[in-house]
Amino acid sequence: MLLFLDDKRVPYDVFRDTINPLYEKNDDWVIVRNYYEFINVIQRVGVPKFISFDHDLDYDHYLMENQKDINYDGLNSKTGYDAAIWLCKYCLTNDLELPEYYVHSANLEGKKNIVDYLETFSKYV
Numbered sequence: 001m002l003l004f005l006d007d008k009r010v011p012y013d014v015f016r017d018t019i020n021p022l023y024e025k026n027d028d029w030v031i032v033r034n035y036y037e038f039i040n041v042i043q044r045v046g047v048p049k050f051i052s053f054d055h056d057l058d059y060d061h062y063l064m065e066n067q068k069d070i071n072y073d074g075l076n077s078k079t080g081y082d083a084a085i086w087l088c089k090y091c092l093t094n095d096l097e098l099p100e101y102y103v104h105s106a107n108l109e110g111k112k113n114i115v116d117y118l119e120t121f122s123k124y125v
Contacts (some may be wrong), residue, residue, distance in 0.1 A: 004029040005038050005080055006104070012103045014052065022050070027034060033057070033087035035078030039086060047096050053086070053103045055080040055110025080105060084114045088121040098122055 015023035058077040105111040
């Protein structure tokens with residue numbers, strides 16, 4: 001299973017930006033629009049072989065004050081970063097390996113936070 005976490009876009013939108021053939025067909029993906037759908041799919045179906053993360057999953061996340069030095073505790077809803085944290089805890093608790101992933105977010109600070117968290121987890125677990 002390929003899992004695509006994004007509140008607005010579909011995989012083909014990422015294909016247009018990256019020309020990565022993995023994103024060329026929307027039908028190849030399970031698309032989830034928020035943190036809770038992300039958790040629900042993984043708990044029902046299992047950890048996918050590949051996850052593509054967006055960071056900003058709610059209107060509040062797009063505000064300029066939430067694009068730099070992100071205060072996650074101050075946000076009203078969960079982000080892709082929160083989904084990455086949940087995934088790591090889930091994998092650790094269930095003795096599973098992290099799947100392959102890509103962070104397709106346009107929010108550079110959010111993208112960096114997700115990548116750094118997943119890389120750190122992979123390095124030390």
